[in-house]
Amino acid sequence: MKKIFYVMSIVAAALIFTSCAKAPQAEIDAAKAALEQAKAAQADKYVEADFLAVQDSLNAVMVEIEAQSSKLFKSYGKSKEKLVVITTNATELVAKTEVRKEEIKTEVATAQTAVAALLEENNALVAKAPKGKEGKEAIEAIKVDLAGITTSVGEVDGLLAAGDLLGAQTKINAAQQKATEINTELKAVLDKAKIKY
């Protein structure tokens, strides 16, 4: 009889011991906070695929943790390790976002310089353009176009200041495309008229 009680006591103690294993709340909180920080840094906008991957990894680990919590013999060791990795990845997302933002800013700045140079060149080419009937009408249109580009370039700074980097990127790219088209058009006209530029 005593033996039976011993065995049962041991089983009960083991049950109590394993059942009392706690979910890694500190690691969960750290991972969630790191992901929130990444979102606040706009990782979901600038490195969307990476952000979604980390978010899904966290969801998967949360499922694992609850699955362990459902068991009689709980083990959170692996989940804990994964949470640490997720926290690191989420923290890295902030850095990645900043890198991407800097890349866009550099790209915008380069395009701004290129557009400024194109505008200067285009104005010089307009002055040299032939004044025939067709040319006159085209040049008048080009002048309005050039003024429009100058306005767009001005708007880019406003977008950058407001933190809308993707909007600024689109706007300056459109301005560059327009300025390049005009440049090509003017050079073709000058080539046709055999005017040096």
Add this chain to the structure above:
Amino acid sequence: MLFMKVRKIISLFTYLFFAALVIFIGYSVYVYVTNKPPVEEISRARESLASAKNKKAGRYASETLREAERLYKWSMKEWETQNSKLFIFRDYALTRDLALKSINKSTNAGNEAKSVKDKLQNRVETELATLKKQITKFEKYYEHLALGQSVHRSFHRGKTRFLEAQIEFEKNNLQEAAKLTKKASEGITTAEKAAHIKLVEFYKNYPSWEKNTKLAYSLSGKGQTVILVDKLQSTCYILKGGKEFKSFPAEFGKSWMGDKMYAGDKATPEGIYKVIDKKNQSRTRYYKALLINYPNSDDQKRYDRMVKSGEISRRTGIGGLIEIHGDGGKSVHWTDGCVALENKEMDVVFSNCSVNTPVIIVGSRQPLEDYLN
């Protein structure tokens, strides 16, 4: 005897206790084995959610995705609640049900996102093609007209938004592309409508232009040298023997679309005039000049009528000193209402004209339908 009875009772209770314990343990094992946690359903719900997000449901089916996420979070919370209970009291039915509902919603969100995205892609693509045609048409028929800065600005703002929309479309940012396409359409359509109205308004004088053009050819056919100016074509013709002898690009007043009404309106007059003075370089700032008799009697009558009706103040003069002069070739309409030619071309016109040479200025020699075709 009593002791024996007590022992029997204790023994009975002990057996009963163990029997109950065995039943309880058996039941617990049964519950533990049969009451499986909803790991599979929740995992599937998570995968569905991730899949919907990867299909951009956050952008194109945000409401449905939000509902799927709400159900998923609820199922996780419910699972957590059940797990906090002693395992024999756990019931995962609601957790499982919520997870299945979340799967359903996520699947819908993914499908909806794909459908919305496809439709939006087609719509934006069509709109961009339409805008491209509108831009081409505007640049061909309207852009060089004296439409006023607001119309030109509206068109160029629209054209810039069009380029931006194209960039966003190429980046697959369809919602942004759709927004920009709408803005582009607003700008371009506004400019196109205003330009067309202006052109139709300009053409209301076409019957008199047609009559005056015929007169110009008729006079030249009778042996007179005639200067014919076509404002829409920005061209100055020398007519001889009923034919075009020479033609030159011409520049006018900034508000060249429309007849001259009063001093300072920057419009170039339309009508039948004649050269009343030939000015060589010593008498004009603009190389050489042919002064014409603006205002003629028709201009004067119209001016008087407008003053009488109060359309213009008497203090506003009718204007004058309208010439065909040199110093042109600036690529813009820049004069105060005169006709400007390049100097070498002015030489040709000057040498072919004398005092009383007819100068006929028309808005256009061709009808509106021909111009737009």
